[in-house]
Amino acid sequence: MGLLTILKKMKQKEREMRLLMLGLDNAGKTTILKKFNGEDVSTISPTLGFNIKTLEHRGFKLNIWDVGGQKSLRSYWRNYFESTDGLVWVVDSADRLRLEDCRQELSSLLQEEMLAGATLLVFANKQDLPGALSKEAIKEALALDQIKSHHWCIIGCSAVTGENLLAGVDWLLEDIAARIFTTD
Amino acid sequence: MDAAAEISQESGFTGESGAARIQERLQKRHQERIDDAERRKEAKESRSVAEEKGDYFFGTFNKERESIEDILSSCSGADRAVLTQKLEEATAKLLQLQKFLSDSTMFLKPYDLRQAQAALQKLQTSLTETREEGLPKKKFAFRTRTKAKDKSSAPEADTSPDAVTPAESGTSEVDGSAASVQCGISNMDNQCLTKTAEEIQKQDVLLSHLTNCKVHLFGAPSTLHLKHIDSCEILCGPVSSSVFIDQCKNSTLAFPCQQLRTHNTTDTQVYLHVTSRAIIEDCRGVSFAPFSWSYPTLEEDFAVSGLDQNLNNWSQVDDFNWLAAGTPSPNWTVIPEGDRRTSWDP
Numbered sequence: 001m002g003l004l005t006i007l008k009k010m011k012q013k014e015r016e017m018r019l020l021m022l023g024l025d026n027a028g029k030t031t032i033l034k035k036f037n038g039e040d041v042s043t044i045s046p047t048l049g050f051n052i053k054t055l056e057h058r059g060f061k062l063n064i065w066d067v068g069g070q071k072s073l074r075s076y077w078r079n080y081f082e083s084t085d086g087l088v089w090v091v092d093s094a095d096r097l098r099l100e101d102c103r104q105e106l107s108s109l110l111q112e113e114m115l116a117g118a119t120l121l122v123f124a125n126k127q128d129l130p131g132a133l134s135k136e137a138i139k140e141a142l143a144l145d146q147i148k149s150h151h152w153c154i155i156g157c158s159a160v161t162g163e164n165l166l167a168g169v170d171w172l173l174e175d176i177a178a179r180i181f182t183t184d
Numbered sequence: 185m186d187a188a189a190e191i192s193q194e195s196g197f198t199g200e201s202g203a204a205r206i207q208e209r210l211q212k213r214h215q216e217r218i219d220d221a222e223r224r225k226e227a228k229e230s231r232s233v234a235e236e237k238g239d240y241f242f243g244t245f246n247k248e249r250e251s252i253e254d255i256l257s258s259c260s261g262a263d264r265a266v267l268t269q270k271l272e273e274a275t276a277k278l279l280q281l282q283k284f285l286s287d288s289t290m291f292l293k294p295y296d297l298r299q300a301q302a303a304l305q306k307l308q309t310s311l312t313e314t315r316e317e318g319l320p321k322k323k324f325a326f327r328t329r330t331k332a333k334d335k336s337s338a339p340e341a342d343t344s345p346d347a348v349t350p351a352e353s354g355t356s357e358v359d360g361s362a363a364s365v366q367c368g369i370s371n372m373d374n375q376c377l378t379k380t381a382e383e384i385q386k387q388d389v390l391l392s393h394l395t396n397c398k399v400h401l402f403g404a405p406s407t408l409h410l411k412h413i414d415s416c417e418i419l420c421g422p423v424s425s426s427v428f429i430d431q432c433k434n435s436t437l438a439f440p441c442q443q444l445r446t447h448n449t450t451d452t453q454v455y456l457h458v459t460s461r462a463i464i465e466d467c468r469g470v471s472f473a474p475f476s477w478s479y480p481t482l483e484e485d486f487a488v489s490g491l492d493q494n495l496n497n498w499s500q501v502d503d504f505n506w507l508a509a510g511t512p513s514p515n516w517t518v519i520p521e522g523d524r525r526t527s528w529d530p
Contacts, residue, residue, distance in 0.1 A: 005290070026428050026445055045461030046445055048502050070465050072504045094388045097411060129388040129406050131367060178283045
């Protein structure tokens with residue numbers, strides 16, 4: 001029994017996962033977090049720092065870290081990378097002008113060694129807006145098909161209506177669970 | 185050790201006559217040992233499960249692998265729809281196989297595990313190759329789409345906090361709503377521009393590259409983006425979520441909104457109604473005053489936007505470049521009451 005096996009067994013006992021939610025400012029990270037947790041989303045202010053929520057979902061204990069996306073905060077993102085099991089990248093699907101920014105930030109994240117083992121879920125958020133790009137268009141704009149280093153999936157969602165948030169998180173949990181919790 | 189000691193002891197006492205007995209005892213011990221080993225082997229076998237055997241694993245693994253290879257090899261020459269379906273099937277199977285492997289890591293020998301992983305890697309590569317060959321990537325481009333006429337059919341925002349819509353509501357519906365063009369005004373100089381409630385209600389509005397313009401937006405948009413604005417006056421009805429400003433200078437802005445994010449903006453006055461918080465980042469000379477513009481249907485638009493008309497945090501501005509508590513940020517100020525604009529008529 002190697003060290004890895006022992007670590008896996010320890011994690012399995014806890015059934016605990018650490019999810020890191022990142023994206024450009026105004027993407028809707030905090031709104032997704034609060035909506036998923038069933039809180040009021042109408043009073044959310046731009047995140048000056050970070051939010052952390054621990055919640056139980058499908059028998060897993062999820063530690064979700066939501067870090068502010070302002071330009072001046074992005075250099076601090078790396079402080080949150082350690083032992084991240086899943087990365088949630090949130091995109092404002094209606095913000096066409098910053099899609100290139102968005103692509104660059106994501107691709108530099110994926111080169112981070114500390115995130116090498118993490119599963120990537122891309123939320124194409126704000127699908128409730130009439131001008132939102134489809135998740136296919138976002139997939140192409142972010143060149144997701146070129147990602148070979150991580151398991152990834154893109155899901156169109158709306159944090160305001162709650163649409164597809166569950167589907168996204170469920171996919172993420174399943175992928176992480178298949179990787180780190182081996183069945184007995 | 186014990187046996188050897190016993191032998192020497194016995195031979196010491198009994199001499200020649202005990203040799204046969206010793207032989208007999210050794211024989212008996214040997215038999216016991218064999219029986220014991222046999223029993224243990226049986227017990228071990230009864231404990232181990234058939235599924236946790238290398239043979240069973242490789243049998244199943246190889247069968248699945250062959251079936252994926254079959255799908256892939258049948259892909260060449262198939263038309264697009266069939267191909268997409270086949271590739272999807274192959275991807276799903278591959279994922280399942282990956283899961284099967286990770287479930288089996290506990291009992292596999294390291295060498296077998298490596299072999300299986302290498303085989304999976306190979307499959308993944310050939311799947312990617314087949315996909316690239318059959319379905320070459322399209323270049324990304326923005327498409328001009330016809331504006332959806334039926335705005336009332338746009339999904340109503342369900343703001344009840346506990347309702348997280350289940351997965352079954354489907355992706356197609358979400359994608360369908362994208363079939364409209366973005367609403368807004370771009371690349372204008374020295375103009376007076378107006379948009380009516382019908383044009384911007386519940387829309388995401390973008391104003392960009394405007395110089396010396398007066399813009400009046402009557403109505404309640406979902407969000408408002410302002411980018412590359414120079415020497416303009418922009419007045420807008422209640423924005424139900426966020427207003428996002430980037431690269432704006434020498435302008436006067438007025439709107440109610442839920443949150444305001446201001447970036448790279450200089451020498452601009454904002455007459456603001458904000459129900460959560462306003463922030464600035466990389467800004468200089470931005471000044472704030474309470475929202476004071478009014479137009480006949482403002483009350484109704486407030487109701488449409490869902491904003492609380494009695495809650496205004498216009499003077500609580502967070503500066504991301506000024507995190508020192510206690511000392512106020514030098515990048516923004518409150519417009520003194522005497523200097524505020526009271527008349528908005530063109």
